[in-house]
Amino acid sequence: xxxxxxxxxxxxxxxxxxxxxxxxxxxxxxxxxxxxxxxxxxxxxxxxxxxxxxxxxxxxxxxxxxxxxxxxxxxxxxxxxxxxxxxxxxxxxxxxxxxxxxxxxxxxxxxxxxxxxxxxxxxxxxxxxxxxxxxxxxxxxxxxxxxxx
Numbered sequence: 001x002x003x004x005x006x007x008x009x010x011x012x013x014x015x016x017x018x019x020x021x022x023x024x025x026x027x028x029x030x031x032x033x034x035x036x037x038x039x040x041x042x043x044x045x046x047x048x049x050x051x052x053x054x055x056x057x058x059x060x061x062x063x064x065x066x067x068x069x070x071x072x073x074x075x076x077x078x079x080x081x082x083x084x085x086x087x088x089x090x091x092x093x094x095x096x097x098x099x100x101x102x103x104x105x106x107x108x109x110x111x112x113x114x115x116x117x118x119x120x121x122x123x124x125x126x127x128x129x130x131x132x133x134x135x136x137x138x139x140x141x142x143x144x145x146x147x148x149x
Contacts, residue, residue, distance in 0.1 A: 003055040003056065004036050004037055005036050005057040005148055006036055006037045006057065006059075006060070006144060007038050007040065007052060007053065007058075007059045007060070007107075008025075008026055008029050008040070008062060008140075009039075009040045009041070009049065009052065009059065009062065010024075010025045010039075010040075010061075011041060011042050011044050011045055011061075011062075012064050013043055015121060015122065016119050016120065016121055017116070017119050017120055017123030017124065017126065017129075018064050018116030018117060018118045018123075018125055018126055018129040019116065020064070020125050021062075021063070021064035021114045021116055021125070021132070021133055022041065022062045022063045022064055023041045024133055025114070025133060025136060025140070026039045026040070026041040027041075028133070029140060029144065032141065034144050036148075037144050044089035045090040045091065045092065045095050046090060047095070049090075049095050050095050050096075050099040050102060050103075053095070053099045053106055053107055054099075054103060057107055057108075057148045058109075058110075058148060059109040060109070060110050060111075060112055060144075061077065061092040061109060061110070061112070062113075063111070063112075064115075064129070065114065066116060066119075067113075067115075068113035068114055068115040069113075070132075071114065071115060071131065071132035071135040072114040072115065072132055072136040072139070073112070073113050074110055074112045074113075074139070074143075075110065076108070077092045077093050077096065077109050077110060077111045078096065078109075079093060079097040080093040080096070080097055081094065081097050082094050082097075092109060092111050112136060112139075114129065114132045114133060114136050115132055117129070
């Protein structure tokens with residue numbers, strides 16, 4: 001089975017205001033129809049998601065974050081064992097570590113965090129978060145269409 005070389009993986013709860021940013025980002029990237037890009041979304045990262053990294057050349061993890069810079073931030077992430085491996089929700093670093101433990105060196109990965117401020121159950125996505133989402137999508141369009149190294 002051949003997989004797209006680029007994986008965009010967003011997570012969050014669409015019923016909790018700005019926590020929907022990850023899934024909304026993935027939905028918008030999917031609508032772009034970019035060749036070589038596969039999109040996945042879930043409520044949270046779990047150990048099984050390490051299997052989704054197989055065959056990838058580049059991975060972009062996407063989430064809403066209270067502490068993200070304005071309007072969003074992007075940073076490389078590396079495999080690292082942390083306490084999240086023993087919980088029901090994992091960090092991207094822990095998912096990469098599971099991949100390393102099972103398969104060897106994981107693909108290069110980045111974390112895109114969009115600043116959020118409204119997290120209550122039933123809240124809509126805030127207007128400020130939608131502006132941040134648009135800015136992050138503008139950046140991602142360029143990043144996702146760059147030639148693979």
